[in-house]
Amino acid sequence: MKKTKQQNNLIIERKNRKSYEELMTDETIFALANGVLGTRGHFIEGYGMYDYPQTLVNGFYNTYPYKYEENYKQFPQVGQTIVNLPDASYIKIESDDEVIDLSHAEFIELDRNLDMNQGTTFRKATYLTKHGYEFQIVEEKIVPYDINMVVSRLKVKSNNYQGKIRLTSYLRMPLEKKAHPLDPRLPYATKDLDIEQIHADHDFAYLTARTTNTSLSARVCMTHDQPLDYKVEDDEVHASMIYDLKPNIDISLTKYQLYYTDLETDDFDQAMDEDLKNLRKFEDYVETETIIRKDFWSKSDIQVDDTRIEQALHFNIYQLNLSGGVQPSTSIAAKGITGEGYEGHYFWDTEIYLLPFFILTQPQKAKNLLMYRYQTLHHARLEAKNLGGTRGAKIPWRTINGKEASPYYPAGSAQIHINSDIAFAIKSYFEATNDLEFMTDYGAEILLETAIFLLDYGHFQNQSFHLNSVTGPDEYSAIVDNNYYTNRMAKAHFEYTYDFITEHKDSLNALLERIDITNNDLELMKKAAKQMTLLVNQESNVIKQDASFMSKKELDIEGIPKQNFPLLLNYHPLYIYKHQVLKQADTMIALVLLDEHDKTLYQNTFEYYLKRTTHDSSLSKCIYGIAAYHLGHHELGYKYFKAVTEFDLMDVKKFTRYGLHVANLGGSYLMLIYGLFGIRMNKILLINPAYQTEIKKAKTTILYQGVSIDLSLNQQKINIKTNAPLTVMIYGQKVIIDQEHEFEMISF
């Protein structure tokens, strides 16, 4: 029996962050989600001015026509965007003659927290009105795990006002999105929803809207724990009530926002009726959530004696866990369900940066995420043809519905490495779970179709296999030849595909026949893997990022003014591309993921590229951090560990307001697992803890091949405990862990 772990450091508190920037950022930090529905930490009473409340359902999207000044018919002709749902978050608070919000009153104090023990946010705002009244607004909020609902409990109190308070609870179409025409990372303003139905009953109201192009339907219903007066006014429902407020005595109102989309529900009426019947008190939801969160924390136990890192890691995996993976019909968006940045698109982030967390703690979610790729494989097959391919499947670079939605192909479709990224994730999942059924039913088909595309895309020349005109992970080089990461991952992809298919040939013959893959194809994969072009500068013994990188002009990164980062917003792509400068780790990801053995090459390559990396992408530092740990640069590793874990909490890039950097959330977990504990998911689990001195104590729990493993670090000692015997590889030595095993960190 596993004993229950006691997880501390699960409350994120913030005080008096009152500026516009801070409020917007904290909307993200205090976002709540359940893996399907997400809602940001906007104020229930609004701000009165720059309100833009966002409640999103993962995968609920619209399309809109793309316009290219020079159009090519192979370019995606429509964009995809997650759709902000009708807004039921707002309750207007009015005293006799004042509105209580930021536009009409001043903040005296603002306290907020996210309690990860119970899945709630708490906010207490004290306002001073122009008439000199002080009001305290308390808002508690929860999004239950099993229903797409937001429950908010509002309390209003004053120490010096006595009189009427009117609360008007709104249900309305979403507010207008602001456009950011000069930042390619942010969406254009589009009108995505048409109202279809609006209805106010005596104790609830709902609004149904439909996306303009994808014709997806969403209903939002609101109700309250008290009888209010519901009225439809134009396209809005207002439900109001007047209270008598006495000094220092709360009035309280709980609002229930119920969300339905036809991604999850066929019959809105029936679902809504049922939900309305079963509503519970706020405390009841908290109670249930507390149990669920406890279970989560026990399976995802993390303890680090650096409390800031520990807290940040808690926050990160907490948010990561709620960002998706619940159903196989969606993946995880770059911003999770916490904002519309990157339009709610799914990238390779999921498989490379997020999946390890799910594989090692909740393999069912990992499987769901991989199933998304399987379910959209038909679109990937068409995209392969679109790119001139004759066979196989090309996973879209960014997508919601499975079709390619990247309008700027040099940093989009050209990133064919995504095929091997998915393959790598499938391999990791299988090694960690032995889920052979998944592999024979789905995994093998993805492996094969993505591999055959690469085989077709590339070519043999002089006994070498080449992949030309591709873009690697680093988007500050584009359309290059023989990008090391792409090629190295393709090599692993070919090898693994060959090995897996060969080993399970009997059960896969029908598949091979159906998708028309012959022995010759498999042999060609083997040959391509063997002859894969992997460029190394022999003189300096540094891997070449691609065929041209090292011959490019050097850029004095230190000399660039701070305000000119990220470079992509301030320099022409040609200027960026012609220089030896990286947005993010590239070659190093291959060395990290595939656990390169040549230490000198690893070290030289690390040094060479780190100097040239801007880390303009949030996918960068965690990789360098892991590599730093691996190489024994533990001071740097620790520095990056801190930076990566606190990336959103500290709003390092001043961009958290648009949503969490979910890849970085996962990346911080990778720093713990890949970096500190030196885990790699092979057939036999590798454990090569990094030699380091900064973190004295750390613990975590993972699941591998059905065995629960507690890993703990105490000074220079590592302790491994399992609930069943498991063979692992520690610093290159095979060890059968039977209950417990302790060993020393090895210094390189």
Added chain:
Amino acid sequence: MKKTKQQNNLIIERKNRKSYEELMTDETIFALANGVLGTRGHFIEGYGMYDYPQTLVNGFYNTYPYKYEENYKQFPQVGQTIVNLPDASYIKIESDDEVIDLSHAEFIELDRNLDMNQGTTFRKATYLTKHGYEFQIVEEKIVPYDINMVVSRLKVKSNNYQGKIRLTSYLRMPLEKKAHPLDPRLPYATKDLDIEQIHADHDFAYLTARTTNTSLSARVCMTHDQPLDYKVEDDEVHASMIYDLKPNIDISLTKYQLYYTDLETDDFDQAMDEDLKNLRKFEDYVETETIIRKDFWSKSDIQVDDTRIEQALHFNIYQLNLSGGVQPSTSIAAKGITGEGYEGHYFWDTEIYLLPFFILTQPQKAKNLLMYRYQTLHHARLEAKNLGGTRGAKIPWRTINGKEASPYYPAGSAQIHINSDIAFAIKSYFEATNDLEFMTDYGAEILLETAIFLLDYGHFQNQSFHLNSVTGPDEYSAIVDNNYYTNRMAKAHFEYTYDFITEHKDSLNALLERIDITNNDLELMKKAAKQMTLLVNQESNVIKQDASFMSKKELDIEGIPKQNFPLLLNYHPLYIYKHQVLKQADTMIALVLLDEHDKTLYQNTFEYYLKRTTHDSSLSKCIYGIAAYHLGHHELGYKYFKAVTEFDLMDVKKFTRYGLHVANLGGSYLMLIYGLFGIRMNKILLINPAYQTEIKKAKTTILYQGVSIDLSLNQQKINIKTNAPLTVMIYGQKVIIDQEHEFEMISF
């Protein structure tokens, strides 16, 4: 005294080309222009259905906002487009109860010609109406050389109809442009003009309109040789008259369309009043034009014993001559003034493909064209900064107003070779004219500013100078390193700039100081030229188009279905870029222009790339043709000579309807001059006639360093006659031509 040459073969005749495609193509073929104003060969009576008459003024343009799905602020944020002017071309022809045009009657016969002796088009269309009447419509048209006017003489006749004929002459806003969203070579439909003023007087009418964004004004005035009844109806003027038509007796009406834009005229009223006073009869204009054209033909004499080639060359230089070069404020658009294709933009086409004709026959026009680059140099300086440069000027890839307007930078801004193309043209102009004043006042500044940009863009590495992340002329490879053409031309550019500046240092010191160019800069140019990276595959002794081209996948061009050309419309750019396939000559242009001496290298390179070239661009075949002549492949040279000269006349690419391929017009002249006669414009004129047997006789006249030179080929003999002594280099031997010199073709 020069004797007047007798030029034949100056009439282009076409009969019964009645299909929609043919009519649209012939609108281009029968376009008339005077270097400023151009009007297409649409029917004066219209077609009744798919009418889209176009009358254009070179450089009269509008802007419109560009929209990028992923925007970068360094991208051009507005597009530029030539603006179709208000339409004064139309005269509606009605009998008692029928309209006479293609939608209401059938063609019986259609005869058209362009008479290049007198600058007129003639069209005779015989219609059969539904009521069985036969009408003959004759339209003659002229655009006088010195006034922006279209004069049309309409005659209507019938052999079996007797009765009223109503002619209604229109003045109206331009008809709606059709959009072609999936062909990047064609413009979007935009609304470019707002009407400002419309006025009908008793014997004339005018309409003034203003471009929506650039606020340029245009006035179109119409009048006739007979008193008509002018009426404003809504936004149109209708001027009509009723005639009594008797069988076999003509009625006739001459319409004058006068065009004013504030590019040429400050005071529309004054200019118009004056022009209206000075109108002459149709025959009078023909008479004047005949004299002007005669002078033109005497200076641009071309005779070839292959009459098809001869006629096509006449057509080509005739149209080329009228496509621009009249004022220094404009250049020559990719389609001249014959259509809106490529939006009326100026490209490198002018300097590399068109300028030699003007240099060798009308140096003043050549100077005007170069002055356009000087007058827009301030924009080019800003564009250099926009590309991250710290110094110099970057000539825009496509532009009207001098600012970069290329929204797809991989086949746009990345073509930095345009800087050296302009430098090459300046050098050629100076060598051919000794116009030192131009050089010291303007040319040197362009040379320097464009050179210093390149020096700054590139870098030295291992004793080599590199230009990375560029696109060469061949747009089927993009963003490559060390494109041979770019580098080779930059080398020549640096060398020439260094030499010229050094030689004329004393008169240029003020300039150097003003634009802050030091001796050190000049020495660096010299060094960069010396150390320029010029890649050659040593094994095969073939020049590498760029660092990566030869390692790319081979493409079976023969195996691609015909309808899939041009590839750019049918394949994803990535597919095209990753293959060894060319849209157009690339390396070969450098070998041709700079007269590469290594014959083996030349031959090998020619063979290698020709096999891989689709000629999807009209800038391609003339270069290969010249190279073929140079290499002694005269059968191929001849084949290409025919194909190039007849490119538009035969509508080879089914694209002539959108305007003439002006670069190819110039290219056909290059085949004659560079190819057949082996001319190169050096300090000492090079004459290396190609050994060939297909063309027995050919003659032409050029002007070099103030000396008129008649070149004639007769069997294997070449005769050179000058009107003053001139030193030339014939097959490597310096010869002073004093009146006449004859020599034999040399076979290689």
